[in-house]
Amino acid sequence: MLEDRLLIWRFKCGDREAFCRIYRKYRADLLKLAALLLHNAGDAEDAVHDVFVSFAQTAERLKLQGSLKGYLLTCVANNARNRNRSRQRKQTVGLDEAADVVCKSATPEQWVTYGEELQRWSDALAKLPYEQRETVTLHLRAGMKMRQIARLQGVSVNTVKGRYRYALEKLRSLLNGDLKP
């Protein structure tokens, strides 16, 4: 936490190495979260890329309240939600548009190769409604509290708890016997 604050301060003062360090420290966690939320390699990479671009450009105005990791994870979650919304909008337009979305996921130079375990969880989570997927991922993988997720989603804590419960129930019925303990 202290190291992050120091890195941000150095970065604000124009230290390039500080930014490289922040990037290398958190990119993997952000990519994993994005992959679980979006279930699309290309979209996940784009979301993390966008977050870093935005961070690089606006760090001067950044007033960090909590941890840097928490801040970046929240940014990825917000970006992923927006991407999911626009993807849903595109998919309702017609089959041509939907095909285009699928093509975009296959980029010639992949930034990341996802491990088998992540792929499996991503596939399972993709079967949940987005809000449930987001709730369970943010709570279990990003370590966010229900209160923080509620604020992020703009709903009550009880709604978040309900989404979490439904998500686990559905995951249980989906995954039984499929995953290693």
Place this chain on the structure above:
Amino acid sequence: MKSEKNIEQSLKQADMNIEINTETDGAILSELIAARKERRSTATRHPALKLAAAAALIVATLLIGHGLVHNGKHVTVEPSGHTRIETLNLVSLNAVYRQGGMEALEQQYRKTFIDSESRPARLSVERLLTELAENGES
């Protein structure tokens, strides 16, 4: 049969490996640094901001040099030629600088002068430097 607790634990502790393509990674990092550089060059610091920072530093030096507070008692400082508002602005910037450093000073300056568009037009570095030189001689 897995219970919900098991699923919770599995997802929480799952070892989700990813392999990052170093070549692409390096290219992305360079791109981000370039984006940052571009941003910094287009949004160079407001000249007025530099002026305020310089002014605050000069005033701080002056105040310390003259010993504004001597043995816990306030000492009267001779009028510097600034208006009362200018003096108050400088004193407040000085206080902010002492508390939060350059970063806090910049924020305070932005809040006070730029957002409210009330930048004192008569304040200039030359004038402050002249005063500093005069004070140094006397």
